[in-house]
Amino acid sequence: MNLTNKRLLNALCRASVAASVLSLAACGGDGDDDNNTAPPPPAPTAQLSGVVLDGALANAKVCLDLNDNRACDVDEPSTTTAADGKFTLTAEEAKLPLHTVLAVATAGTTTDADYGAITQGYTLAAPAGKGAVITPYTTLLVSELDGGRAENLVQAERDLLDRMVGIAGDVGGLTVYDSFLPVADEVAAQATKRAKMYGVAQLLARGFAETAATSGLTGKAASGALGMVATGSLQQVAAQVSAPLTAEQRGTLFTAVKDSLVPTPATLAASAAAAAKTAAAPIEGAWTGTSTLPTGESVKELYVFAGDGTYVHRVIETSAPTTATQFDNGFGYRYGRYTYAAGTLTTTVIEAQEVSGPKAGAVTGVTVAGDTLTGPNGLSLTRVASATDPLVGAWVRPDGSSEPEVLVMFGDGTYVHSTFYYQNDPQTGTASPLETAKSAGMRKGAYAREAAGSTVVNFGETTVAFNGNLAIPSNPGVGTVQPDGSFSMTGLRLVKLGTPAGAKAVTGLSEATRSRLWSGRYFSRTVSVGGANRLQFLYVRGPNDVLGFFQAPTGSDLTAACNTAADNGAVRDFTSVDPADGKLKQFVIGSSVNASAGYDQRRLNVGVPGSVVSYTPVARPTAAATGNNTARCVAPV
Structure with missing residues (x-):
C-alpha cells in the first residue's frame, strides 16, 4: 500500500463510523500482507497410556496436575479409566513429563475390580514422568516428596524400596513402578512376590481412604499425610500378607494394622506443630539428673524433650551390678507425649520398659531457667549443652517416623545412642539376632575428636561401655557437624534439639512408632x-x-x-x-x-x-x- 492510499484509508476511517465494511485490520494497520501476524500454532500434544491399580480402578479420573496442588482442576488435561483400569491421557508434549499424574477414585462412581464400588474416596498419584502405572506405591513416592521426608525422587525411591525388601517383606526383583497384577508363565518365586505386593497395595489403598476421610487435610498436606506412617510400616504390613485379599480379609487385617497405615490425630497435630515452629521452646533438648529408686538403687537418668511434643526417658547409669543391667533391670526406657506451659509439665506415657521415670499426669511448679530444670520432690535436671562446643547436646532424625533415634553427646567425650524401632525388623520368631538387636535399645561409649576442638569425631575407635543394640554410631562411625548445624554420618543426618531445625523435627516417638511395634x-x-x-x-x-x-x-x-x-x-x-x-x-x-x-x-x-x-x-x-x-x-x- 503506497502512502497516498494509506492516508485516504485513514481519512475514511476517521470520517464515519458507518464505514463498518472496512476491516479492523485495514483501519488499525498499514494493511501490508507481509506484516500480518498469524496466530501461533497449537502446542504439540502427546499421549500417556497407563493403568491405575489397587485392584484395577474403573471410572477413576486421571489428570495432569499442572499447578501441583494435588487436585484435578477443571482446566487441567484429564480422562477416565476404562473397566480394566487403563487410560490414555492427552496433554501438551512439553508439560506431560514435568508434572505429577493423579488418579482420583470417587465414592459411588469408581469401581475396584476386587471389591466393587468404593465407599470412601482417595487419590493415587505417580511422580512426574512416571505415570504409566499408578499404584499405592507410586503414591507413597509422591507422599514422601510432598511431606518433606525425602529431598528428591531418587531418595524417595531408594527409601521406599529398602522398606519393601527384607526377611518378611521381600519383593526383590520388582520395583516400586511395577504392576503387581499376575503375569502369565512367571516363575513361582517372582509370582509370589508380585502377589504379596498386590495384597499390601490393597491395604495401603484402604489406609489412604481412611486418611483422606479423617485427616481433614487438602492439597499437598493431604498427599504428604498418606505415607506419614505407612512408608515406614511396609515391612511390618508385608509380613502379614502373602496374596491378594478378599473383602473380609482386608477388613480384618486393616483393623489390625490401621495404626501402621493411618496417622492418628495426635501424630498429624505433632507434625503440623513442629513444621510451624520457628524457634525451640525452653524445655527442648536433653537433660540429666540422678535419683534413688525405692529399691535403693542409684540411677542417672536422661530426659529428651523434642520439638514435636514427644519425650524419651532413659536410665543411662545404675549402681546395680553389671550382670543385672539388661533392659528389664535398669537400662529401660519409656516415651510419650508432653506439654510444658505456665510451669506445668504434663506427660502421657505411650510405652514403658521400666518402673522408674515419669508417669502420666501433670506436675506443677516446674521451672526452666537456662540450663537448669527444677520441680517438686527434689526434681533437678541439668541440660546437656555447651555455649562453646557445637558437638554437645541432643541430636535426632529430622523425621523419625520410620526409624526414630536419639544421640546425646556429652561434654566429657562420652555419648549415649538410643534407637526405638527399626523398620526392617519383622518381629517374627525367625528374626536373626543381629536384626532384632538393632531394633530398640541403648549404646553407651566414648567419641574421639579428629583433633582438639574439632567437630569431626570417630566413634569406631573408642570403647563401647554398654551395647544394648548393634546400631550406629559405628562402621565407619565418623560424624561431622555440617555448616547448617546438622550432624551427619554415612547415610544419616541428625538435627540438634534446641535449634530451629531441631524444633521442627518429628522424632516419631509417638503413635506412629508404637503402632508398628504392636x-x-x-x-x-x-x-x-x-x-x-x-x-x-x-x-x-x-x-x-x-x-x-x-x-x-x-x-x-x-x-x-x-x-x-x-x-x-x-x-x-x-x-x-x-x-x-x-x-x-x-x-x-x-x-x-x-x-x-x-x-x-x-x-x-x-x-x-x-x-x-x-x-x-x-x-x-x-x-x-x-x-x-x-x-x-x-x-x-
Missing part, C-alpha cells in the same frame, strides 16, 4: 490348664487391643463356632495392661528375664519386674500349631 503380632507361652500344658496365644490387634486364646484340645471340630467363654480361653481381653499404670508392655530384646539372657529374639513382657510374664514371638498360628483352626476366631485370614 499391630498384627502373635505371641505364645506354655501354661497349665486343668493339669495339662497348653499353648496360650496372644494376638495384638493394636497398641492397647490384645486378644488371647488357648490351643484347642486335640481332635476339636474345625467347624465348631468360636468359643468366647473365658474358661475355655477362646478370647480374652488384655486391654488393662497399660504403661500408664507402671506395668511393662513392650517388646524387649532377649529370650528371658534372666540377666544372662542372650540377644537372640524379641519377646512381649507383661507385668512388673519380679513378676514378668514373657511371651515368645511366633508366626500366625495354623491348624498344625493349634490342634485346630482356633486362630480363625481372632484373625480369619
